[in-house]
Amino acid sequence: MTTEPRSPGLLDRENIVARPGYNRWLVPPCALAIHLCIGMAYGFSVFWLPLSRAIGISDPVVCKDMTLIQALTSTSCDWRVSDLVWTYSIFFVVLGTAAALWGGWLERVGPRRAGVVAACCWCGGIALGALGVSLHQLWILWLGTGLLGGIGLGIGYITPVSTLIKWFPDRRGMATGMAIMGFGGGAMIGSPLADLLMRHFASASDVGVWQCFLVLALVYAVFMLAGAFGFRVPPEHWAPAGWEGPREERTAISRHNVHLRDAHKTPQFWLIWGVLLLNVSASIGIIGVASPMLQEVFGGRLIDKPATLFTAFSPADKIAAAAVGAGFVGIISLFNIGGRFLWATSSDRLGRQLTFGVMTAFGALLYGFVAPALIGGSIGLFILTFCICASMYGGGFSTVPAYLADLFGTRFVGAIHGRILTAWSTAGVLGPFIVTTIRDSRIAAGVPRDQVYQPIYWTLAALLVVAFILNLLIRPVDARFHMPEDAPPTASDAAAPAAARPQIAMRRDTGRIALLAWAAVCIPIAWGIYETAAKAAVLLK
Incomplete structure (x- = not known):
């Protein structure tokens, strides 16, 4: 008894393959x-x-x-x-x-x-x-x-x-x-x-x-x-018209796929996992306390009362300072969003490894030296420092998927990216824990509010230094993890040589x-x- 083959349903992958000429x-x-x-x-x-x-x-x-x-x-x-x-x-x-x-x-x-x-x-x-x-x-x-x-x-x-x-x-x-x-x-x-x-x-x-x-x-x-x-x-x-394929010597883009079941067996997977964990941990905690941090560090300078400490704020002062803090959070969010596009786009020219190297090194410099030096200094430069850090926080998220595609190919990149995101879940606990633990302990010890945050900045800088080192250790995936050349390729799979892929305009x-x-x-x-x-x-x- 034979059965008729089932025609593709509305949601099936076979029903959404683009026709020639699709934009x-x-x-x-x-x-x-x-x-x-x-x-x-x-x-x-x-x-x-x-x-x-x-x-x-x-x-x-x-x-x-x-x-x-x-x-x-x-x-x-x-x-x-x-x-x-x-x-x-x-x-x-x-x-x-x-x-x-x-x-x-x-x-x-x-x-x-x-x-x-x-x-x-x-x-x-x-x-x-x-x-x-x-x-x-x-x-x-x-x-x-x-x-x-x-x-x-x-x-x-x-x-x-x-x-x-x-x-x-x-x-x-x-x-x-x-x-x-x-x-x-x-x-x-x-x-x-x-x-x-x-x-x-x-x-x-x-x-x-x-x-x-x-x-x-x-x-x-x-x-x-x-x-x-x-x-x-x-x-x-499929490949974009006129595209000759990845240039391995410049951007370290692999022409091979790694199967989902093998990705986590490679050191590259865990190195990227660690880089994302540390990059996110270094920023997610401080972003969560951005508004109170600005108010505590600069106190009355935010509301034209330079001699007034944060702990001496009146109810009206607190409302005015909170409005400034909310503005700070708003600017951070804009840099976070913009950084997701700008850093990821830059990585197409710089390469993913160099981009992460710049982000982690620059972030460590800003957290470790610039932010502590600006306490009591320029409010504008202090705000700019954390806005740049926020841009690199967002840039880490947006650059990781392309980094994974470069190393593991495009065939299972969605699934591999999904597993890498467990680093984000972990960082969502680790980052705030580090920041709030240090902050609360120093406040409990009677440290003046404007001096509470220096050890936090140094700790976050140390996390980014480790992330910088882990990123330097990333090398192309060993050939033993590559899928066989005769494995069925996927659409737009950049792993195949350019000459082997028909280019449909x-x-x-x-x-x-x-x-x-x-x-x-x-x-x-x-x-x-x-x-x-x-x-x-x-x-x-």
């Missing part, structure tokens, strides 16, 4: 549509204060001695901010885990199916979180927004990156920089949008959070599904659809930049 510049806006949505994970702190008075509305209903376990199911006590922040922690722990677990599945099924699953998990998680807020059940918020949303984060993070690398083998850094820039910019758009929505839905009996969650879930679903259905994969053996005209797609993502980005710049303008007053 590859349609892929970046699809990637941005997904990353701009899931990037809101960075902006969820905008919900913590409203949720901490969801019952009391104007003032929190505080229940003394309430444990975290009791907070999970309590309907009569307002949640503490410390209870809510666990949602944020769950996000990024699950992100790394999900990316590692489902990276291989992504490579098999293709970006459309993976993008749809990411949209369902991320948006469904936010919608389930809305139910938890409405019922005032913290465990539902954790389970929905934290766990289910975190799975959507992990799958949604690696899907666009893997796809863009295959479409842009000639500009890998630029391609990954575009996508991951979107992830950094998600909060820049989502946070002010959430603030507008909460103020619109707020009433005398409701803080407006669950309604805001539902609107965001709907808006994000539209954008993410549009991005997922817009994805195409290149035809087999793709249209370079943007076209009406491309213009609409780029407008759909660029208009929200422009609005987010405007809102962030408006908040940061307080530093210029």
Whole structure:
């Protein structure tokens, strides 16, 4: 008995192979549509204060001695901010885990199916979180927004990156920089949008959070599904017209693939894992305390009261200084986003290893010598120092996928990248632990607030020195890990010699659809930049 072969379904990889003449510049806006949505994970702190008075509305209903376990199911006590922040922690722990677990599945099924699953998990998680807020059940918020949303984060993070690398083998850094820039910019758009929505839905009996969650879930679903259905994969053996293949002698790009099952057996995998861990740890903790750091280091100089120490601030002084601190955070976010594109794009010319060498060495210099020297000095130079550090923090994220493609080939780069992201999850715990532990211990010891941070800067500089050394040790993957030459290649696989790959010319005209797609993502980005710049303008007053 014979069965008819099944025709490809709407979500199957076979159904999204691009036809000759497809414009590859349609892929970046699809990637941005997904990353701009899931990037809101960075902006969820905008919900913590409203949720901490969801019952009391104007003032929190505080229940003394309430444990975290009791907070999970309590309907009569307002949640503490410390209870809510666990949602944020769950996000990024699950992100790394999900990316590692489902990276291989992504490579098999293709970006459309993976993008749809990411949209369902991320948006469904936010919608389930809305139910938890409405019922005032913290465990539902954790389970929905934290766990289910975190799975959507992990799958949604690696899907666009893997796809863009295959479409842009000639500009890998630029391609990954575009996508991951979107992830950094998600909060820049989502946070002010959430603030507008909460103020619109707020009433005398409701803080407006669950309604805001539902609107965001709907808006994000539209954008993410549009991005997922817009994805195409290149035809087999495709290469950009006129591209002659990677120049190994200049950029150390391998012409060979390494199988997913062998990648973690190579020293290169663990060296990059360590470099990413240390680079992220060195910045994520200090970015988390950026606003209080600026206020504590410069005190009354921020508000034209040079003789006033931070500990002597009046309530009005604290409000004014907090506004300056918020502007500092806004500028850092802009440099973080810009650095994701600029450093990754620069790596196309410099090479990935040199780019990481510059970032880690320069970062160690800024943390180890420049930042401590500027305490009590120029506020502008101090701010610029940490903005540059933030750009290299973002640049590390966006350059790593291209680094992996250079070393391991493009065939399993999405899955390998997913496993590398466990370094991010680890850094999300390690970096803040280092910074807060040193800060709290020095404050408890009675150290003046403006002198609290020097040991933190030196510690972070030491982390980057180690990262610099690890990066120097990276060499091309040993030939014994290369896949056999007769293994089935993937679309746009740069591992094959240029002469062996037919080069199908793709249209370079943007076209009406491309213009609409780029407008759909660029208009929200422009609005987010405007809102962030408006908040940061307080530093210029």
